[in-house]
Amino acid sequence: MPAKTADQAELVRLLNSTAQDLQTLNLAVVFEFTGGSINTGQIANYRETKGFILVKKPDFIRTIVLAFNLKVVDMVSNGADFYIDVPPKNKFIHGLNYQTIKPRKDIPVSLRPQHILQAVAPEPLGGPSEKDPIILEEDQEGKKKYYILNLLGKSADGDWSIRRKIWFDRFDLNIVRQKIFGDHGLIDSDISYGNYKNFEGKLYPTEINFRRPQEDYSLRMRITKARINQGLENDKFVLQKPPNAEFVELAGDSKTP
Secondary structure, eight states: OOOOOOOHHHHHHHHHHHHHHOOEEEEEEEEEEEESOTTTTOOEEOOOEEEEEEEETTTEEEEEEEETTEEEEEEEEOSSEEEEEEGGGTEEEEEETTOOOOOOSSSOOSSOHHHHHHHHSOOOOOOOOSSSOEEEEEEEETTEEEEEEEEEEEOTTSOEEEEEEEEEETTTOOEEEEEEEOGGGOEEEEEEEEEEEEETTEEEEEEEEEEETTTTEEEEEEEEEEEESSOOOGGGGOOOOOTTSEEEEOTTTSOOO
């Protein structure tokens, strides 16, 4: 079949329509977490674990990870703060979403709920402007053809850089990849999407994989069930500290970038 065609404005509208049409998610997921990098030689492959992801726009997310049907990690974020309950270690953690925290062996501070939110619920784009210009490019790998939207922005020191790249497969115009960048071109997240399926009239990817180079980990997610826009109460995103858990406060450990 011939590749589909679209201009920049149509692709922005497509992304925004997809993002804005998704208001809540209730996902059953199989997770595969990889910590460490090839460069350091410290790759640690964790076996597959099941769990759930709940999302309520604009900022609420909850992620529950199970092992042998027992909760091993429960994470929530409200857009500003995150809380992580780690029952096997009897610890309850609080931090700020975008603060820089040095890795710790005793508690999981690299994987944070907002990283998952960026992956499962891509944000819309504003229209192109002098402040945030958008550039369209085309690419091809073998027989695969892509449109790529590049969102530009200025870093804290005033230099222009790419802030975000979104790949559309020209076969069906589904989003198949996005990269999110920090200052000076550093990759924050590299996310891929595949195997879209219809869930009660809504197309959604059943394979979402992302890599976080700065935190040195990757996460593969296989979606086994999805309920979209079926309503979630705010109390689903409230995580209470267990009575006997040790409270770990990270908010004062470092400054936000």
